[in-house]
Amino acid sequence: MLATEEPGTPSTAQSTHETTLERWAGNERMRHIPSLSWLVDKLDGDIRQRLEKLWLPYSDLPGSDPRHPALEAEIRAVCRALDRASDVARRHRGNVHPPNDLGSRVGWSVSQAVAGLKAADSDTFGRRLPFQTFERSNAEPLWAAMLTVIQHVLALTELVRGIDPGIDERLYEGMVQLKEPLRRDPIA
Secondary structure (H helix, E strand, O other), X not given: OOOOOOOOOOOHHHHHHHHHOOOHHHOOEOOOOOOHHHHHHHHHHHHHHHHHHHHHHHHHOOOOOOOHHHHHHHHHHHHHHHHHHHHHHHOOOOOOOOOOOHHHHHHHHHHHHHHHHHHOOOOOOOEOOOXXXXXXXXXXXXXXXXXXXXXXXXXXXXXXXXXXXXXXXXXXXXXXXXXXXXXXXXXX
C-alpha cells in the first residue's frame, strides 16, 4: 500500500498480479485434444470390438505357422500401448499384474485403460494448464498414448489380413445402421 492511497483499496500491483494468474478450470479447451467421453467411447466401443474380432484369426492359427510370432509380437505391443495409456490416465503406478494368458491380457488391458479414462476429471481434461505452473497438460500425453494404441491396432489389422482376407467385412459390420429400412419398390 502506498502512502497516497486510501486505506482498504488494493494496490495496482497486487490487482494486476491477481488478474494475470490463470486458473485451470477457466482456461479454454485445447482443440487438438478430443473430449474424454470420445476417448472412452473409442476405447470401450471401437477398439475393444476390433481387438476381439482380430483375436479370433490369431487364436485359430496353429503355433507352427510362420506368421504366428509376428502376430503375437504385435498383440503384445497393443497390450503394452494399452497399459501405457492406462498408466498415463491414472497418473500413478499401482501394483497391478496383468494375466499371463495373452487372450485374457488383451481384454484386461482394455478394461484397465477404460477404468483409468473414466477416473479422469472431465471438467479439467483437455484444458491447458495455467502458464504460471510451467507444466504440460495432462491430456496431451494421454492423447499420444491413445494414438499409439490406435496405430498398433491398425498394424495388427494389416497382419491379420494376411491370414483372414475377410476381416474388414467383420470389422465394419454394424457401422451403418439405418433407422428406416430401404424400400423394396423403386423410388423413381
